[in-house]
Amino acid sequence: MADLEPFKPSYTGHLLAGADEAGRGPLAGDVVAAAVILDPDRPIIGLNDSKKLSEKKRELLFDEILNNSFSYGIARASVEEIDEINILHASMLAMKRAIDLLDPKCEYALIDGNRLPRDLQCPAVAVVKGDARHPAIAAASILAKVTRDREMVALDKLFPNYGFAKHKGYPTKAHMEAIDAFGVTKYHRRSFGPVKKNLSLF
Numbered sequence: 001m002a003d004l005e006p007f008k009p010s011y012t013g014h015l016l017a018g019a020d021e022a023g024r025g026p027l028a029g030d031v032v033a034a035a036v037i038l039d040p041d042r043p044i045i046g047l048n049d050s051k052k053l054s055e056k057k058r059e060l061l062f063d064e065i066l067n068n069s070f071s072y073g074i075a076r077a078s079v080e081e082i083d084e085i086n087i088l089h090a091s092m093l094a095m096k097r098a099i100d101l102l103d104p105k106c107e108y109a110l111i112d113g114n115r116l117p118r119d120l121q122c123p124a125v126a127v128v129k130g131d132a133r134h135p136a137i138a139a140a141s142i143l144a145k146v147t148r149d150r151e152m153v154a155l156d157k158l159f160p161n162y163g164f165a166k167h168k169g170y171p172t173k174a175h176m177e178a179i180d181a182f183g184v185t186k187y188h189r190r191s192f193g194p195v196k197k198n199l200s201l202f
Contacts, residue, residue: 007133009110009125014040014070017106018136019095022050022144024087026169027179027195028162028188029152030076031087033094034143035102035109038136042068047138049131050145062146065139072139073101074147083191092117098140112137159185 009016014037021033038044044064046057053061066072075097077090085093096117099109109124111117112131116124130137149168156165162178162185169175171194179188179198188195 004129004132007110007127007130009108009134011108011123013107015104015107016136017071017099017102017109018112018130018134018138018140019099019109020050020112020131020137020141020144021091021094022141022148023169024091025171026189027171027175027192028079028164028169028185029148029155030078031082031091031094032074032076032144032148032151033091033098034075034140034147035073035095035098035106036065036069036136036139036143037071037102037104037106038139039068039070044068044135044139047135047142049129049138050141052132053142055149058142058146061139061142065143069139071102071104071106072143073098073103074143075101079187079189082189086191087189088115096120098144110134110137112141155187159187 017035017037019035021031023031075094077094082090106122109122111124111126114126114128116126131141152164152168161182163174167175184199
């Protein structure tokens with residue numbers, strides 16, 4: 001883990017889940033969330049905030065998490081939901097959905113950030129910078145980011161003029177120039193300011 005102070009939850013049982021999301025800032029694509037219950041008998045070395053890991057390392061850890069975790073769930077909120085309820089609430093909804101997919105269910109959840117999703121079926125606590133402070137949240141951040149990045153690479157094949165494989169939907173100069181040149185796709189978030197300025201459908 002990173003050099004931040006590790007987070008030690010009050011819950012000491014085995015069914016502890018970490019949850020995180022990827023894709024709050026981009027102009028395009030779903031927001032993806034994951035929840036993970038790690039297996040103490042199958043420790044995973046090298047877990048950290050997904051943004052601090054190389055793409056190659058994230059890909060390796062992704063498979064290791066899937067193969068060695070006690071339980072995991074990957075979920076999303078769609079572009080339409082983001083535009084309808086805003087990105088913050090959509091991120092919370094995606095994390096709740098990921099937690100709901102866990103089988104077996106968790107008894108306690110650690111949520112990255114400073115807010116909790118509504119209507120969770122278990123006790124939970126928000127952990128600021130949790131993906132760098134607790135391995136279960138770090139594992140969730142890796143699953144969420146790798147899943148979303150792969151989807152943006154696939155989207156790049158459908159819309160090669162936009163550069164999704166490189167910028168992953170974030171508002172880079174190249175992305176903004178592509179929107180100006182080619183218009184807005186159905187995968188763009190219309191509620192986001194830079195997209196609102198150009199709503200001519202592709």
